[in-house]
Amino acid sequence: MCDEHTVEENDSLPGAVSRRRFGAMTGAAGLAMMLPVPADALTIAGRDVSIATPDGRAEAYFVAPAGGKHPGVLIWPDIMGLRPAFRQMADRLAQSGYAVLVVNQFYRSTKAPFLAPGESYDQPEVRAKIMPFVQALSPEGTTRDAIAFTAFLDEQPQVDTKRGLGVTGYCMGGPMVFRTAAAVAGRVRAGATFHGGGLVTDKLDSPHLLIPAMKARYLIAIAANDDARAPTDKDVLRTSFAAAKLPAEIEVYAGTMHGWCPPDSHVYDAASADRAWGRMLALFGTALA
Numbered sequence: 001m002c003d004e005h006t007v008e009e010n011d012s013l014p015g016a017v018s019r020r021r022f023g024a025m026t027g028a029a030g031l032a033m034m035l036p037v038p039a040d041a042l043t044i045a046g047r048d049v050s051i052a053t054p055d056g057r058a059e060a061y062f063v064a065p066a067g068g069k070h071p072g073v074l075i076w077p078d079i080m081g082l083r084p085a086f087r088q089m090a091d092r093l094a095q096s097g098y099a100v101l102v103v104n105q106f107y108r109s110t111k112a113p114f115l116a117p118g119e120s121y122d123q124p125e126v127r128a129k130i131m132p133f134v135q136a137l138s139p140e141g142t143t144r145d146a147i148a149f150t151a152f153l154d155e156q157p158q159v160d161t162k163r164g165l166g167v168t169g170y171c172m173g174g175p176m177v178f179r180t181a182a183a184v185a186g187r188v189r190a191g192a193t194f195h196g197g198g199l200v201t202d203k204l205d206s207p208h209l210l211i212p213a214m215k216a217r218y219l220i221a222i223a224a225n226d227d228a229r230a231p232t233d234k235d236v237l238r239t240s241f242a243a244a245k246l247p248a249e250i251e252v253y254a255g256t257m258h259g260w261c262p263p264d265s266h267v268y269d270a271a272s273a274d275r276a277w278g279r280m281l282a283l284f285g286t287a288l289a
Contacts, residue, residue, distance in 0.1 A: 035088050035263055036274070041095035042066070046087070051103070053148040055141060058107035060149070063090050064099035064158035071288040072153035073166040074146075074180065075102040076173030078262060079121055079130060082112035085264035096281060098166070098288075099158040103149055105176065106133040108141070120266060134172070139179060139205050146180035150187055164189025164216070164288050168280065170261055174199050178207035181214045190287035192219040192280045194261045195226060200233040211240045217287040218248040221276040223260055227252040249279065 046063030061082065064070060073093060077086045082104040090100040104112035110133055119126045154161050165187045169177035174196015181188040191214070193199065199220070200208045220237060227234060234250050241248035253260070253276065257267035261276060 035092050038092065038096045042097060044091060044094040046091065046094070049101075049152070051148060051152045053107075054144045055108055058104055058145065058149075059112060060101055060103040060152075061087050061090055062099070062101050062156065063087075063094040064156070065094060065097060068158075069160035070097050070099045070158060071163045071166060071284065072150075072156070072159040073098045073100045073168065073284070074149050074153060075100060076105060076167070076169035076176040076180075077102060078171030078173060078259065079134065080115055080262075081106055081133075083115065083264070084113070085262045088263065092277075098284065099153065099156060099160075101149060101153050103145070105137065105142075105145070105173070109133040109136045122266070139175075142176050142179045143183045146176070146183045150180065150184045154187070166190040166192070166284050166288055168192045168194070169196060170194045171197055171259060175207040178210050178214075181216050182210035185213055185215045188214070188216050190218070190283050191216050192221070192283060194221045194276055195223040195256070195258045196220070197226070197258070200230070200236045208237060208240050211244045211246065214244065214246060216246065217283060218246065218250075219276075219279050219283045220248060220250040221261075221279070222250070222252045223256045223258045224252055224254055225256075226258050249283070251279075 042065040044063055045066050046061060049060050049062045051058045051060055075086065075090060082102060086102045090102045093100045106112065106114070115126065121127060121130060150165055153159050153165060167177045167180045167188055174193035175198050177191045177193050177196070178199065181191045198207065200206060218241065222234060234252065237248070238250055253272045256269050256272050259265040259267050260269040261273045262268065
């Protein structure tokens with residue numbers, strides 16, 4: 001799991017993308033062709049932005065339908081940060097009617113993107129580069145960032161502030177979803193995590209302990225190999241959400257590996273990723289209506 005900063009390789013799982021095929025797909029037109037365009041996709045407009053936080057300035061990508069006001073959504077990327085794959089995911093979500101902000105959570109340490117084509121976290125030299133960025137983060141810093149990022153969203157004319165915000169996170173972004181939902185509970189109405197790492201720990205600042213402070217509905221999509229490593233985490237989450245009387249869809253996606261959702265992952269599982277995406281849209285359609 002991401003909190004342990006480990007990645008396993010297995011290209012033989014159903015739907016997983018082999019390294020050879022991955023290299024071919026991430027060529028000249030690769031990523032643009034990997035994500036399906038929603039039915040009745042809206043015309044969108046995106047731009048790079050810089051957001052003031054208490055700790056500096058964070059670069060991010062903001063994209064929204066070209067007209068009207070829409071619910072805002074904040075995306076926390078995985079450990080490989082803000083990069084073309086996450087811009088594509090933000091575009092896809094905006095095409096479905098949302099005003100989307102995807103951020104560089106490592107802005108204190110580096111600009112994004114910080115990986116060269118072909119680099120991946122499972123490479124030792126890449127891990128050595130990223131780990132100092134991770135170590136510069138803290139729960140308190142994430143909370144400060146969450147407040148700044150959601151405030152930025154609410155300042156955009158494309159965001160309908162009469163409707164709730166959604167927050168999503170991948171890998172290390174999972175705990176960031178929980179911290180955002182607790183920090184701005186009055187605005188966040190939906191949270192979704194995908195192969196989130198470290199949602200349940202034995203520490204006093206474990207993200208799951210923040211659930212009583214939240215006021216949203218949730219989707220927790222768990223990788224099969226993460227569940228195998230920590231099989232009781234899902235039960236703790238179910239009990240915690242139930243105690244807080246918060247609706248939560250918590251599911252282990254059979255056959256998936258940690259990191260299966262971003263389309264540039266070498267364990268990308270297109271079918272399972274698309275099903276999880278559909279469950280996220282269903283959540284947003286209910287909670288952010």
